[in-house]
Amino acid sequence: MMRSLYAGVSGLQNHQTRMDVIGNNISNVNTYGFKRGRVSFQDMISQQINGAARPTEEVGGVNPKEVGLGMSVASIDTIFTQGNLQTTGVSTDLAIQGNGFFVLKNGDETFYSRAGVFGVDSEGTLVNPANGLRVQGWMAEDANGRQIVRTSATPTDIVIPVGQKDPPKATENVRYFCNLNKNTPEIPENPTADQLLEGTWQTEINIYDTYGNAHQVQMNFSKVPGNPNQWNVSVNVDPDNAEFTQTRIGFGTTDGVANTYTLNFDNTGKLLSVADSAGNTSNPEGEIVLQASYNVADSNADAAGNPYRHTFSLSLGTIGSMENTITQAASKSTTKANFQDGYKLGYLDNFKIDQSGTITGVYSNGSVRTIGQVAMASFTNQGGLEKKGDNTYAESINSGMANIGESGTQGKGSMLAGTLEMSNVDLTEQLTDMIVTQRGFESNAKTIQTGDSMLETVINLKR
CATH class of the missing domain: 2.60.98.20 (Flagellar hook protein FlgE)
Incomplete structure (x- = not known):
């Protein structure tokens, strides 16, 4: 009888955990780039009352007799399904269509994110204006008058030199x-x-x-x-x-x-x-x-x-x-x-970002040239990433190392400028899960109440 009480306690605790995850999902229903969580349950160890017996010439086999001791949380998974895309019209806003993450830096720390709410700071660096994390990519290099982006190099901070001079070029x-x-x-x-x-x-x-x-x-x-x-x-x-x-x-x-x-x-x-x-x-x-x-x-x-x-x-x-x-x-x-x-002579007036993440500058003299390219990371097991807050993730020992490269390669998706990825939380699904979780919690509470009533009956036998 005591086992039913503790089984009910485990049910209460773990349904509470599931409710916490659902609550977090609902609270982030309008968070750009948010990926919902999902709780999976599993039963706990069972107490064996009698073991199994093999068949004999006289009688058949006997199945084991086991009483379960409750349940536990098997996993809390991050579901990386694609969120809907919302057009913002802001040229620095980026969304990823498909797999992949933006690469962000805070000093020597590297983070990864699906939220492309970016902007340019006072030094022209492309950053997440909410926390100052710097977007990583590759700056273009001049090679005999041509702008070349070497995506095989180590990513660096992306600087968009708004107002920078473009020196005159003689006609050749x-x-x-x-x-x-x-x-x-x-x-x-x-x-x-x-x-x-x-x-x-x-x-x-x-x-x-x-x-x-x-x-x-x-x-x-x-x-x-x-x-x-x-x-x-x-x-x-x-x-x-x-x-x-x-x-x-x-x-x-x-x-x-x-x-x-x-x-x-x-x-x-x-x-x-x-x-x-x-x-x-x-x-x-x-x-x-x-x-x-x-x-x-x-x-x-x-x-x-x-x-x-x-x-x-x-x-x-x-x-x-x-x-x-x-x-x-x-x-x-x-x-x-x-x-x-x-x-x-011209000055950088505007810039645009294409689906490969290439940043192209438009100068007042009519010239157009490549400034840089935004990097994208992918993982063997993206579900193994650790959440670090601020819509960011970090590598874990089970996510695998980040494969950093340009979009559209090695399974990476494409980028869309002027667009943001919305949360992939489905409110209908979450509210339904909330009902199921609530009923599960109530049922486990009822198990404890019934077990307590039975114990009270036993205690009253000596009166």
Whole structure:
């Protein structure tokens, strides 16, 4: 009889534990990134009254007689199912779709979290503003003008340098493509203004010198008289100041050449060859790249007293190709520069984060470059993580070591910026579990009450 009392006590205690977990789940129903807990019960050791007996020739076997001594908590599991996603519109808010955790640092301590409520502190560091934990990732490195993120390196603090200068970049490459109208009239020897205008296709594009000053590059295409598949092209940087800029264009070097070159097409309208003013011609196949140079005003002269000249490459496309190159067909002239890689001084105005966690900065000068990438961690047994408060977890001896890498690899999910993961607590389920837990608690209390009543009856036998 006493056993039933202690069994009831164990039931009361452990249903109370289950109620504590349910209460914690409900209290965190609106906590971003929260993962609900689940309590599993198991029976405790049983007292054996009689053991089992094997069958004999005369009688069959006998099962053991055992009385259970109550129950205990088998486990309190963290259920890492996906929570719903809520759009916030805040660019630094991040949610993980799928498996994985954000990596956070407090000094040398490392924590992991599903809650991506992040912001930028006064030093530009990406942090959790609630506790100051620093988000870990990789900063981009400059490699020959390209921004490279080495995700194989050890993660560090992510710093977003809002307001940082982006130094001016001189134009190094300009590309032209599209079509020159085959039916453009030739320009006579002594053309009128209307004939000159009708027979010339003119394009302009702005390029930049090493100071970030913009310069207009003007190219004039006109058909060569007597040659139906040949065009003369003149190039002028800042045509209103052409006498000073002294534009020159040629193959390999701009020394000893003028500011003109010639385009030759075959009978199918494909580019056949290009020649500069010195008679140098392009290779019979491959991409055509000319070198152009011009004088830069207000710059230091060289030892000979000559003004500083800026040189850039001018690509006209590929010999014999109809794609991304200059062609000659009986259609409207559309040839123009579609690319140049220079820009003026700018400042970091804004940034965005894509699904791989890559942070891209948008500068006031129009340039876009990679700043860094947010790291993500995964575990062999994420249920083995220890809760450390503030929506964070830490490694345990049963979680396995953190596998830190970029999102979308090795089973890791993807990131969504401007979004937060909501709690995965289902209120309907929790309230139902609360009812079941309450009934279990009441039933165990009734077991104790009934056992006490039976003991009282026994005690009253001697009266």
